[in-house]
Amino acid sequence: QVQFVESGGGLVQAGGSLRLSCAASGTTFSSNTMGWYRQNSGKQRELVAYIRTSGRTDYRDSVKGRFTISRDNAKTTVYLQMNSLKPEDTAVYYCNAAASYGDSYYAGRTVYDDWGQGTQVTVSS
Numbered sequence: 444q445v446q447f448v449e450s451g452g453g454l455v456q457a458g459g460s461l462r463l464s465c466a467a468s469g470t471t472f473s474s475n476t477m478g479w480y481r482q483n484s485g486k487q488r489e490l491v492a493y494i495r496t497s498g499r500t501d502y503r504d505s506v507k508g509r510f511t512i513s514r515d516n517a518k519t520t521v522y523l524q525m526n527s528l529k530p531e532d533t534a535v536y537y538c539n540a541a542a543s544y545g546d547s548y549y550a551g552r553t554v555y556d557d558w559g560q561g562t563q564v565t566v567s568s
Contacts, residue, residue: 445469445557447538452562455528463523463562465538472519475554478541479512479523481534482561492523493541493548503549505531528566535561 451463463479478493492502492512500512511524521538537558544550 445555447557447559449536449538449559449562452536452564454565454567457529457566457568459528459566460524460526461528461564463525463536463564465521465523465559467519467521467538467540470519470540470555472540473516475540476543476548477512477514477521478539478548478553479510479521480537480539480551481532481564482537483534488537488551490541490549490551491536494521501548525564528564530566530568533564533566535563537561 446468448466451461455461474496476493476495479491480488481491482488491506492510494500494512494514502510509527514521540554541548542552542554544552
């Protein structure tokens with residue numbers, strides 16, 4: 444059974460930092476490109492960042508230079524360090540194994556249909 448358990452969210456002032464964690468189970472974690480996604484009310488869920496099995500990372504333009512994704516294959520856990528947070532980063536954050544569509548992961552496709560409960564990040568101005 445595939446399961447993702449996200450944690451680490453909270454309420455923070457603009458300019459603050461948070462570190463999110465996502466523990467995965469029932470997946471082929473070490474062979475998956477892992478991604479962090481976010482969804483704000485009324486908007487479609489979007490990929491924020493991903494990390495390949497090689498450790499290579501990529502970020503949505505809006506978070507480049509502020510967010511850092513990392514992974515620990517031994518713990519089947521993926522992390523998202525978020526610095527210099529902005530009110531527009533407010534959303535529920537999820538992780539999943541990212542699937543490419545053509546040559547891009549930003550189409551939002553995932554390997555698994557299962558999603559965790561997410562972790563709420565709220566940034567106040």
